[in-house]
Amino acid sequence: DTEVTQTPKHLVMGMTNKKSLKCEQHMGHRAMYWYKQKAKKPPELMFVYSYEKLSINESVPSRFSPECPNSSLLNLHLHALQPEDSALYLCASSQARGYGYTFGSGTRLTVV
């Protein structure tokens, strides 16, 4: 299995809702990432988990809360989001530095 699977593919949520994005990989990769991508922009790093521990948090607002239940799963919990948080949220994993990331196909999030 050489894929990163993200669910759901599309999500529409209100500003008072709580939702979660899920990401799964079975490649034995040690690091997992959340990126946010706005239209016509490069991906922006949000969080990095290395060996299931949060290693990088790019000063992301607390309305985004990551969770890594085990080495194969990564969640992003969303609460009280703003319309400007609408974007494509990408999950990625990597075997080691220098090997590059494997990206999922993303979750298209719309906040209304």
Add this chain to the structure above:
Amino acid sequence: AQSVTQPDIHITVSEGASLELRCNYSYGATPYLFWYVQSPGQGLQLLLKYFSGDTLVQGIKGFEAEFKRSQSSFNLRKPSVHWSDAAEYFCAVGTYNTDKLIFGTGTRLQVFP
């Protein structure tokens, strides 16, 4: 600090023509270098990577890239472009001491028949 520059925001080529996408990086040591491709609404796919050894690297879909230390460049090339190559291309740089990749701003490739 590391940085990546992709000078061309948008490139248009005819199908069958050759292609070169430019990427320049700023970093004190030898970086890890990557090219990714993204189709609309999709995730990013790794085309090729360089972190040591032969400076000319071959990737998927007929792409290649050459690392030139003297020019701090890692340009992506393809001898003959296909209509399916139309997409956004991102150059990225990483280092040995961080998990973080820095992405360039991207180059949008349009292919005319």
